[in-house]
Amino acid sequence: MPCARYLVNTMPTASWVGFKMLKKTRPLRILLAKLGMDTHTVGITVIAHALREAGMEVIFTGLKQTPDMVAAAAVQEDVDVVGISTLSAGHTRSLPKLARLLREAGAGDKLLLAGGVIPEEDRQLLEDAGVDRIFTMGSDTRDIVAYLQEWWLNKSEPTEV
Amino acid sequence: MTAIADNINDLSRQILAGNIGAGARAIRWLDDGDPRGADVLSLIFPHTGRAHLIGITGPPGAGKSSLTNTLITEQRRRGRRVGVIAIDPSSPFTGGAILGDRVRMAQHTVDPDVFIRSIGTRGQAGGLSRSSHDACLVLDAMNYDVIFVETVGVGQDEIDVVALAHTTLIIGVPGLGDEVQAVKAGLMEAGDIFVINKADRDGYDDTYRQFELMLHLRAESVSRNEIDKTASAWSPPLLRAVAKRAEGTVEIVDATDAHREYLQNSGHFVKRSSHREREQFICLLREAVVDEIMEGMDEDILNSILRREIDPYTAASHELARWRGNTTS
Numbered sequence: 063m064p065c066a067r068y069l070v071n072t073m074p075t076a077s078w079v080g081f082k083m084l085k086k087t088r089p090l091r092i093l094l095a096k097l098g099m100d101t102h103t104v105g106i107t108v109i110a111h112a113l114r115e116a117g118m119e120v121i122f123t124g125l126k127q128t129p130d131m132v133a134a135a136a137v138q139e140d141v142d143v144v145g146i147s148t149l150s151a152g153h154t155r156s157l158p159k160l161a162r163l164l165r166e167a168g169a170g171d172k173l174l175l176a177g178g179v180i181p182e183e184d185r186q187l188l189e190d191a192g193v194d195r196i197f198t199m200g201s202d203t204r205d206i207v208a209y210l211q212e213w214w215l216n217k218s219e220p221t222e223v
Numbered sequence: 224m225t226a227i228a229d230n231i232n233d234l235s236r237q238i239l240a241g242n243i244g245a246g247a248r249a250i251r252w253l254d255d256g257d258p259r260g261a262d263v264l265s266l267i268f269p270h271t272g273r274a275h276l277i278g279i280t281g282p283p284g285a286g287k288s289s290l291t292n293t294l295i296t297e298q299r300r301r302g303r304r305v306g307v308i309a310i311d312p313s314s315p316f317t318g319g320a321i322l323g324d325r326v327r328m329a330q331h332t333v334d335p336d337v338f339i340r341s342i343g344t345r346g347q348a349g350g351l352s353r354s355s356h357d358a359c360l361v362l363d364a365m366n367y368d369v370i371f372v373e374t375v376g377v378g379q380d381e382i383d384v385v386a387l388a389h390t391t392l393i394i395g396v397p398g399l400g401d402e403v404q405a406v407k408a409g410l411m412e413a414g415d416i417f418v419i420n421k422a423d424r425d426g427y428d429d430t431y432r433q434f435e436l437m438l439h440l441r442a443e444s445v446s447r448n449e450i451d452k453t454a455s456a457w458s459p460p461l462l463r464a465v466a467k468r469a470e471g472t473v474e475i476v477d478a479t480d481a482h483r484e485y486l487q488n489s490g491h492f493v494k495r496s497s498h499r500e501r502e503q504f505i506c507l508l509r510e511a512v513v514d515e516i517m518e519g520m521d522e523d524i525l526n527s528i529l530r531r532e533i534d535p536y537t538a539a540s541h542e543l544a545r546w547r548g549n550t551t552s
Contacts, residue, residue: 088255089318089343114319121341124326131332135325138338140247168226168244 090214092143095123095132097156105178106147112203116211129156133163136172142217143173143210154184161192173213177201231259235266238364243338246365250340253357264357267364272496274306274363274370275483278384280350280410281394283376286420288327289466290394291373295331296469297476298369304336306362306370310352313343320344324373338362349383350374356387356503380409386502389495390482392416392475395434397426411437415459416478418471422463434461457485516546 094110096103103125110120121139123132136144144164146157157176164170176188177197185196197206227244228234237245249267252260279287279294291307298305309324322341331337340362342352351374362370374384385391393414417438419430442458460478464471486492520542527533533541 088257089320089345091251110321114314114321115317117314117318119313119319119343120321122321122323122326123332124323124329127329128333131329134333135339137244138247138332138340140244140251 088218089117089119090143090210091119091121091139091141092145092210093121093123093132093136093139093141094145094147095127095135096125096147097127097129097132097160098148098150098152099126100148100150100152101125102147102149102178105149109145109147109177109203109206112207113210116207118210129160129163132160133167133169136164137167137169141172142214143175145175145177147178148176148180149178151179153178153180154187157188157193158191165192177206231262231266235263238263238267238361239270239366241365243335243365246338246361247340249361250342250354250358253361254342254345254352254354260357264360268360271360271363274359274367275390275479276359276363276370276372276388277479278372278374278388278391279394280374280377280382280384280391281420282378282396282399285376285394285396286464286466287373287376287394288324290418290420290464290475291324291371292328292330293464293466293469293472294371294476294479295328295337297472299331299334299336301476303368304366305331305338306359306365306367307337307339307373308355308358308362308370309339309341309373310344310350310355310375311341312375313345315346318345338365338367344375348381350377350381351383351387356499359387377410382410382413385413387499389486389492390415390479392418392479395419395430396421397424397430399430412441415457415482416475417459417461418464418475419461420464420466422471423465423468427463431461431463456489457482516542519546519549 092113094106096106110122113120121135121141123135132144132146144160146153146160148157153176157174161174164172164174170192173194174192175195175197176193178199180188180196180198188196195209225237225242227242227248228237234245234249238249249260249263251257252263254260279291281287288309291309295305295307307328309322309328311320311322311324313320320343322343324341325332325339328339331339340358342354342358344352347353351372355372359370359372372384372388374381391414393410393416395417396419417434419427419434438459438461462471462474462478464475483492486495524533524538524542528535528538
């Protein structure tokens with residue numbers, strides 16, 4: 063059973079300060095997905111890696127997802143953030159639909175992010191539909207990480223003991 | 224779908240009614256070590272103990288997720304509601320993780336009778352996370368008939384899942400070493416059902432023979448085991464599968480069904496469950512005590528050990544004595 067190895071929890075370099083921290087961590091959980099027939103995966107893979115490096119739990123659901131699939135997975139995984147990578151259009155229909163489905167599933171409080179190839183003229187439409195933040199081509203992964211960390215800090219503070 | 228309740232009582236009722244959002248929230252609390260998780264657990268625990276817990280383990284790349292995907296399909300065909308706990312490794316350096324088991328199970332995402340949850344190991348060795356057991360209880364309370372627990376890719380002795388599950392599937396693949404690997408202690412001793420996946424690959428016949436030999440030797444030693452006579456009543460089947468073509472799925476589910484029946488008829492179903500609860504109880508007790516001891520510990524002791532001034536055994540007994548003194552005074 064797990065506990066037999068309880069003390070192994072401390073990583074080789076960790077003191078028991080690290081040991082306690084490891085036990086008490088509450089990592090941000092983020093679902094990353096691609097909607098529609100878009101099969102360009104480099105961007106989403108780079109983002110996933112950067113977020114993992116920043117200590118976040120990335121739930122990757124794969125390609126060719128529908129808004130219904132993403133909304134269902136977001137509820138099952140109880141993620142804090144949903145991130146959609148889009149590089150081959152269709153986002154003006156699929157993202158508003160996803161935002162609506164999340165609200166209908168009682169998951170409207172999740173942060174909804176979009177990234178990839180998103181023309182400036184679509185920005186207003188997406189934001190009005192419920193997309194919280196858009197990262198377009200050329201965004202620095204460090205900025206995305208910093209944005210999420212700050213959001214998570216603000217969100218967790220009131221309830222944190 | 225109704226909103227997830229804020230208070231523990233309503234949330235527990237939602238879980239027992241099968242509300243997916245509520246169950247997902249409780250698992251999050253339990254995974255994060257949020258005290259609300261334990262409160263929920265205390266309310267739903269009386270309603271658990273019914274689901275068939277099936278562990279799926281094997282080396283990385285053996286096709287555990289793909290196989291689980293086909294097993295979900297077959298279980299659904301037999302009219303059962305299915306829960307899945309899919310565990311992937313957390314980074315020991317940053318604590319972050321990329322949990323990708325869902326990718327292979329995407330076809331079941333929108334089925335309301337399938338609940339898939341990805342969990343990171345968060346520093347736990349042994350192939351599971353600390354919260355795996357609790358997550359299974361939540362799914363059990365939500366009335367899922369079958370719960371699959373897919374471990375991280377394991378090596379030779381990360382077999383914690385055996386203590387968790389009623390039925391353990393060991394997934395092997397062709398081409399991972401000779402018969403010496405097969406007869407080593409650990410993983411190969413543990414399974415109730417053995418499956419060689421990717422059976423269309425080169426080396427399948429060799430792997431099959433190695434597994435066969437191992438199971439034969441295992442049967443011999445079990446039949447000589449005077450202590451646990453009951454163990455010999457089940458002889459683990461050796462099955463073949465090609466998960467990507469859904470080959471062998473029906474036979475595997477037949478075997479897990481047969482194993483469940485065997486456990487129930489022999490009284491082992493309850494026995495395995497109570498063994499698991501006992502282990503979990505001891506585990507929680509040990510954690511609580513260790514936490515308490517560490518709470519008041521002087522960090523200089525670690526430094527003394529590092530400087531070789533005191534050995535870890537002596538340091539541990541000193542700390543235990545200090546803690547005892549504190550608790551009795």
